[in-house]
Amino acid sequence: MIFDNQLEIQRIEKADELRNLGINPYPHFLKKDMSIKEFRDKFEDIKNSEIKKSDEEVMIAGRLMLKRVAGKSTFGNIEDESGNIQIYYSRDSIGEENYTNFKKNLEVGDIVLVKGYAFITKTGEFSIHVSKITLATKSISPLPEKFHGLTDKEIRYRQRYLDMIMDKNVRDDFKKRSIIISEIRNFFEERGFLEVETPMMHPIPGGANAKPFITHHNALNVDRYLRIAPELYLKRLIVGGMEAIFEINRNFRNEGMDLTHNPEFTSIEFYWAWHDYNDAMDLTEELFKVLLEKLNLPKILTYGENEIDFSKPFTKIKYKDALIKIGNIDEKIINDKNKILEKLKNDGFEANQNLDLGHLQAELFDNYVESKLINPTFIVDFPLSISPLSRKSDEHPNIAERFELFIAGKELANAFNELNDPLDQYERFKNQIDAKNAGNDEAHEMDEDFIKALGYAMPPTVGWGLGIDRLVMLLLDKESIKDVILFPAMKPIKNLEQDKDKEK
Numbered sequence: 001m002i003f004d005n006q007l008e009i010q011r012i013e014k015a016d017e018l019r020n021l022g023i024n025p026y027p028h029f030l031k032k033d034m035s036i037k038e039f040r041d042k043f044e045d046i047k048n049s050e051i052k053k054s055d056e057e058v059m060i061a062g063r064l065m066l067k068r069v070a071g072k073s074t075f076g077n078i079e080d081e082s083g084n085i086q087i088y089y090s091r092d093s094i095g096e097e098n099y100t101n102f103k104k105n106l107e108v109g110d111i112v113l114v115k116g117y118a119f120i121t122k123t124g125e126f127s128i129h130v131s132k133i134t135l136a137t138k139s140i141s142p143l144p145e146k147f148h149g150l151t152d153k154e155i156r157y158r159q160r161y162l163d164m165i166m167d168k169n170v171r172d173d174f175k176k177r178s179i180i181i182s183e184i185r186n187f188f189e190e191r192g193f194l195e196v197e198t199p200m201m202h203p204i205p206g207g208a209n210a211k212p213f214i215t216h217h218n219a220l221n222v223d224r225y226l227r228i229a230p231e232l233y234l235k236r237l238i239v240g241g242m243e244a245i246f247e248i249n250r251n252f253r254n255e256g257m258d259l260t261h262n263p264e265f266t267s268i269e270f271y272w273a274w275h276d277y278n279d280a281m282d283l284t285e286e287l288f289k290v291l292l293e294k295l296n297l298p299k300i301l302t303y304g305e306n307e308i309d310f311s312k313p314f315t316k317i318k319y320k321d322a323l324i325k326i327g328n329i330d331e332k333i334i335n336d337k338n339k340i341l342e343k344l345k346n347d348g349f350e351a352n353q354n355l356d357l358g359h360l361q362a363e364l365f366d367n368y369v370e371s372k373l374i375n376p377t378f379i380v381d382f383p384l385s386i387s388p389l390s391r392k393s394d395e396h397p398n399i400a401e402r403f404e405l406f407i408a409g410k411e412l413a414n415a416f417n418e419l420n421d422p423l424d425q426y427e428r429f430k431n432q433i434d435a436k437n438a439g440n441d442e443a444h445e446m447d448e449d450f451i452k453a454l455g456y457a458m459p460p461t462v463g464w465g466l467g468i469d470r471l472v473m474l475l476l477d478k479e480s481i482k483d484v485i486l487f488p489a490m491k492p493i494k495n496l497e498q499d500k501d502k503e504k
Contacts (some may be wrong), residue, residue, distance in 0.1 A: 043118035109139030327368035358383030390416030
């Protein structure tokens with residue numbers, strides 16, 4: 001049985017005892033008049049214990065978080081989504097029979113509906129003087145001890161409901177996440193972008209370099225891939241005549257988990273016809289400015305041990321210049337595959353010798369540059385081979401007109417002028433197939449229908465994507481992505497126990 005420890009068994013017995021007394025421990029059709037915050041706001045004019053509003057009784061509800069019995073009277077504390085409040089009831093206020101029953105059977109964790117009026121106790125605490133208590137839901141599982149709270153991170157992430165019960169700040173963080181997403185949506189809608197929805201199951205994995213999750217559609221008897229990114233479908237809409245669109249939704253990548261990666265995550269992508277990646281950089285800076293204002297955050301934001309300065313224009317630096325100036329890599333190494341491989345090996349980094357120059361330069365960037373990009377920085381003009389969907393520069397054919405935004409040593413946004421030449425795109429996909437055959441498991445597949453769509457002409461367009469989870473981490477100063485995802489992916493408990501056994 002799931003509820004098999006002694007305390008849970010005792011609570012189940014108390015629920016049965018309540019049933020025997022004619023009290024349903026799980027009633028329905030209960031209504032409250034207002035939230036705890038609304039109750040406090042309405043009766044905040046009560047200044048001392050002499051003022052009572054017994055003629056203004058109301059119904060409020062919450063989870064019992066504290067209970068202290070003092071003979072013929074009881075003090076408690078209930079909490080709802082909006083706040084908490086002390087409750088007081090006695091044998092005289094609710095009746096001797098009810099008082100006896102609740103004294104024995106009402107426990108911390110239970111959800112109650114109370115009727116009463118506002119008053120101030122002798123110790124000066126704003127409270128509700130209860131005349132009636134209704135047990136709304138009996139709690140079978142006891143809460144962690146209140147003083148220490150819930151400190152085990154594994155339990156916090158696995159049992160988010162318990163985490164939220166024990167720490168209102170966790171609830172507040174996820175409310176802020178919702179506000180952030182709402183403000184992002186408003187930002188783009190106010191600028192004429194249309195929100196759209198595209199498929200979550202794709203016949204061909206694509207839109208980004210990553211390993212897909214594979215599922216099977218029984219009716220069609222075909223494999224489908226949970227989407228890596230919505231990019232190729234969104235660009236089909238630009239071909240179809242939409243000129244400014246965005247989508248906020250989930251992506252799925254069958255990759256490792258760490259402080260900044262979860263196999264399913266939320267992102268926003270926009271596509272903007274008749275604009276370029278310089279316009280997208282300007283819009284990105286504007287978005288951060290608006291978010292800081294809407295969330296009432298300072299322009300110098302604390303994130304971990306770093307201070308992120310949003311008061312100045314974002315830095316812009318070219319990819320190769322970043323390798324030299326920030327990564328401190330000799331310019332003679334950057335364009336030589338053998339020298340890159342030698343440096344990586346000497347410094348203890350692994351790299352596939354079959355990778356092309358662009359991917360090896362990416363290894364340099366990841367290992368020597370990325371973690372140093374603390375203040376908002378646009379890295380621009382990427383190697384073309386690691387940018388298979390972006391337009392190449394007219395002046396420098398090995399360079400993609402692309403930027404990524406880095407803050408606090410992490411990539412937050414990626415954007416580029418979209419490749420709209422169908423023949424060039426076809427050749428790029430063919431090169432990706434060669435890369436896959438050479439050992440790059442994350443290379444793109446050939447998407448012939450997308451090539452066909454480009455054949456009908458897509459106007460000059462810039463595309464942009466931003467990881468919302470990482471953005472929330474930044475704005476709320478959270479170290480782990482698990483702190484901003486309600487139900488993050490976790491290793492199965494069985495596997496966790498096996499790992500602990502191995503450590504022993």
